[in-house]
Amino acid sequence: MDRRDYLAALSVAGLSGLAGCGALFDRDGIGDPPDGCGVPDTFAANRGSLPPDDTPTDGIPPAMSETPPSRDVDYERFRVVTVEGVDVRLVPVDVVHYWWLRGAARFADARERDTYDRAHVYGAVWSPAGSDPACDPVTYWPDSDRIVCYGGSAGRSGRHRAAALINDGFDNVYAIRGGFPAWHRGDYPVAGVAVDPSASSNTTG
Incomplete structure (x- = not known):
């Protein structure tokens, strides 16, 4: 099964009651942002x-050589925080890694550009709060797909980005609990100019 179809099949009911203003773009299917966005x-x-990513703007990591078997996810573990009146679910990093391995989420990095450049979750697009919607890949993603946002050490930028997406009509949005540092501490797959390419990354779960 194509990973994009697989991702859509894994989408779960989200925070539908929190959807805000209508989207500016048709999100029934994936589109492509302008080059360089x-x-x-x-x-x-x-x-x-790590394998090459032939579709980098879709936010889905490339297929791994081994995909972990399906497992139950305890959604009760997801702490909920309120950000500017919007409830945002925080996902433990081990669950996020499981979704990453299975291509079951799209990833959005909400940190500053230079921080993204140094190291980011491999497969994640750069999508900070306040970015131009016409040049943000997330704008072109289906609004029912699972999206995982993340920020820095305090995780605030990831939570705010998740809240903004929920307000914009995306209904299956999460933030990584502990932000990018939690992902990095887990030795999970990263890329960037400051990454040692010889360092091992946990891609097998």
């Missing part, structure tokens, strides 16, 4: 042995 030249820098 959301995926800087550093996207695949020092990816080491």
Whole structure:
């Protein structure tokens, strides 16, 4: 099964009651942003042995050689925080990694550009709060697909980005609990100009 179709099949009911203003774009299917939007030249820098990503603006990591078997996810573990009146679900990093391995989420990095350039979740697009919607890959994603946002050490930018997407009509949005540092501490797959390409990354779950 195509990973894009697989991702859509795994989508779950989200925070439908929190949807805000209508979207400016038709989100029934995936589209493509203008060239140069959301995926800087550093996207695949020092990816080491990780497979190439032929569709970088979709936010879905490339297929791994081994996909972990399906498992139950305890959604009760997801802490909920309120950001500017919007409830945002925080996902433990081990669950996020499981979704990453299965291609079951799209990833949006809400940090500053230079921070993204240094290191980011491999497969994640750069999508900070306040970005131009016409040049943000997330704008072109189906609004029912699972989206995982993340920020820095405090995780605030990821939570705010998730809240903004929920307000914009996306109904299956999460933020990584602990932000990018939690992902990095888990030795999960990263790319960027500051990444040692010889360092091992946990791609097998």
